[in-house]
Amino acid sequence: MDSELPILVEVRRGAILESRHRGAIVAVEPDRTVSAELGDGDLLTSTRSTIKPFQAIPFVTTGAADHFGVSERELALACASHEGEPFHVERVAGLLARAGLDESALRCGAHAPYNADAARQLEKEGRPFTQLHNNCSGKHTGMLLTAVHLGHTLDDYYKPEHPIQREIIGVLRRMADLDGDLPTGIDGCSAPTFGVPLRSLALAFARLVNPLAVSLDSAIAEASTRIVRAMIAHPEMVGGTKRFDSDLLRAARGKLVCKIGAEAAYGIGVLPCERYPRGLGIALKIADGSYRGLGPAVVEMLAQLGVLTESEQTELAAYHRPEVANHRRLIVGEVRPVFDLESR
Numbered sequence: 001m002d003s004e005l006p007i008l009v010e011v012r013r014g015a016i017l018e019s020r021h022r023g024a025i026v027a028v029e030p031d032r033t034v035s036a037e038l039g040d041g042d043l044l045t046s047t048r049s050t051i052k053p054f055q056a057i058p059f060v061t062t063g064a065a066d067h068f069g070v071s072e073r074e075l076a077l078a079c080a081s082h083e084g085e086p087f088h089v090e091r092v093a094g095l096l097a098r099a100g101l102d103e104s105a106l107r108c109g110a111h112a113p114y115n116a117d118a119a120r121q122l123e124k125e126g127r128p129f130t131q132l133h134n135n136c137s138g139k140h141t142g143m144l145l146t147a148v149h150l151g152h153t154l155d156d157y158y159k160p161e162h163p164i165q166r167e168i169i170g171v172l173r174r175m176a177d178l179d180g181d182l183p184t185g186i187d188g189c190s191a192p193t194f195g196v197p198l199r200s201l202a203l204a205f206a207r208l209v210n211p212l213a214v215s216l217d218s219a220i221a222e223a224s225t226r227i228v229r230a231m232i233a234h235p236e237m238v239g240g241t242k243r244f245d246s247d248l249l250r251a252a253r254g255k256l257v258c259k260i261g262a263e264a265a266y267g268i269g270v271l272p273c274e275r276y277p278r279g280l281g282i283a284l285k286i287a288d289g290s291y292r293g294l295g296p297a298v299v300e301m302l303a304q305l306g307v308l309t310e311s312e313q314t315e316l317a318a319y320h321r322p323e324v325a326n327h328r329r330l331i332v333g334e335v336r337p338v339f340d341l342e343s344r
Contacts, residue, residue, distance in 0.1 A: 005039045006339060008286065009293035013333035015156060021293030023286040025301050025341060026199045029212035029278045030206040032177070034199070036305060036341050039316060041199040046185065046283045047172075047195050048261030050201060052079045052139050053208060053227050054175055055191075058167045059142040060223035064149035068098045075230040075238035078142035083240030084113025091237075092137045099148045106131040107158045108140045108189040115240055134206035136189035138237075143191070159332030160184060169194075171220060176204040183270045188262060200282045201267055206281025209257060209269035213278050225227075229271070231257045244295055244319055251315040255307060258298075263289035266298055275306050292335060300337035 011019040019209045024039030054079040059065050065075060074091055082088040096102055106326065112129045113119045122129055133138060140157075145163050147157045156162050160169075169192070172178065176196060183195030207214060209228055231238050235249035236317035238259075248258050258268045264286035272279045284301065286293045299320040313320060324333030 005043075005287050006262050008068055008337060008339045009037075009335060010299045010338050011333065011335050018333070021286050021288060021290055021297075022295065023293070024198055025284045025297070025339075026202045026307060027280055027282045027301075028199060028202045028206055030203070030210050031278070032203060035276075035280060036058065038339060038341050041197070041202075043285060044086070044183070044260070045198045045201060045265055045283070046193055046263060047201060048187060048194055048263060048265055049081045050259045050261035050265050050267040050283075051134070051172060051194070051204070052136075052259055053078075053231065053257065054204060055139055055168050056142050056173045057223045058164065059146050060226055061217075061219040062146050062150060062167075062170075065142075067149050068095070068145050069144075070095070070304045070328045072230045073227075073234045073237055074138075076234040077138035077225060079231055079259070080138045080226060080238050081135045081245070082138060082206045082237065083115035083239055083243055084129070084135065085118045088138070088237070088240070089132045092132050092141050095141045095145065095282060099145050099225070101144060101148070101154075103130050103132050105154060106134070106140050107139060107155075108134040108136045108191075109245060110134060114243075121252065124295075134189060137192070137252040140189065140191070156171045158189075158191045165192055168192075172196075174216065174220065175207050176200040189297055194227070198285055201265075202281040202283035204266045204281065205257075205269035205283065206279055209281070210279035211272045223298060228257050228271070241243075241288065244298075247316065247319070248298070251312045252308065253312075256302075260294070264294045266292055266294060268298075268302070270305075270307055280305070280307075292322075292325065296321060296335055297339075300339070301341055302339045 007024040008023045009021040014302040026041035042125045080132040110131045113133045189191040211224040235246040239246035266284045268282040322335045325333045
């Protein structure tokens with residue numbers, strides 16, 4: 001029950017406690033050793049966009065990415081929940097063109113760019129937003145190019161029974177040690193999403209950043225390494241000019257990869273380092289799905305785990321302890337983390 005989960009974040013207005021956000025956090029090593037946990041590590045969590053790096057693995061392992069000359073920057077875009085800025089849209093269109101496709105081949109649906117400037121520019125020019133602006137268009141383009149490369153049907157590439165989606169499910173199972181039937185739903189972009197224990201999501205990220213720590217297929221291990229490298233090198237492609245994922249990647253300077261998911265799910269892989277020589281996977285879920293509590297909880301847990309330095313936390317202060325302002329722009333409150341993560 002959500003009411004049994006610990007309080008992670010509070011919203012205060014002066015001396016008044018206005019709201020609370022409950023949730024769960026778990027951090028594991030690639031061999032399933034739990035390093036820290038708060039709340040229910042078995043909490044069934046909808047993966048949503050947190051698994052985009054894993055959905056991109058078949059794009060690499062099948063040879064499709066190399067066949068179409070996909071750059072490191074474009075590989076990062078295949079893992080993205082992007083802002084729909086011009087440089088995102090142009091890259092997606094260019095990738096589709098290499099396979100002889102255009103925007104009409106996508107099945108992710110159209111929505112306005114998340115980036116306010118990009119949305120205003122479209123309106124100013126009298127141009128409609130298209131599926132290219134969808135935050136998942138990079139992921140869908142990777143799936144489409146893989147289907148073209150392997151000679152599969154294209155109209156149904158996003159459906160759970162399609163060979164591309166079956167391959168993705170197989171990869172996720174191996175990375176997260178998942179057995180049996182996975183609860184499956186349809187994501188906002190029409191691709192499948194899965195219900196997995198929070199601990200399993202963390203495990204997948206631990207293995208993404210250190211695939212050689214366990215007996216993963218060598219092709220999956222190589223693809224994981226390429227994807228991690230691409231996301232770290234091109235944070236603007238993973239999110240945008242100003243987005244939490246991108247800002248966290250920039251502040252961490254190569255220490256980690258991260259991926260947000262809808263309804264306030266989050267996955268992080270900490271690369272092997274002195275403190276975590278085997279690497280570390282972390283997963284977090286805000287129970288009520290509120291993004292308001294997500295940034296404070298993520299930055300605080302990385303601080304408590306010793307992943308982010310004080311100066312790096314300062315760079316992320318706007319996410320760590322967001323100020324509450326009124327209509328006169330007076331600071332009247334704060335959103336702040338209030339948990340103590342139990343390390344083991």
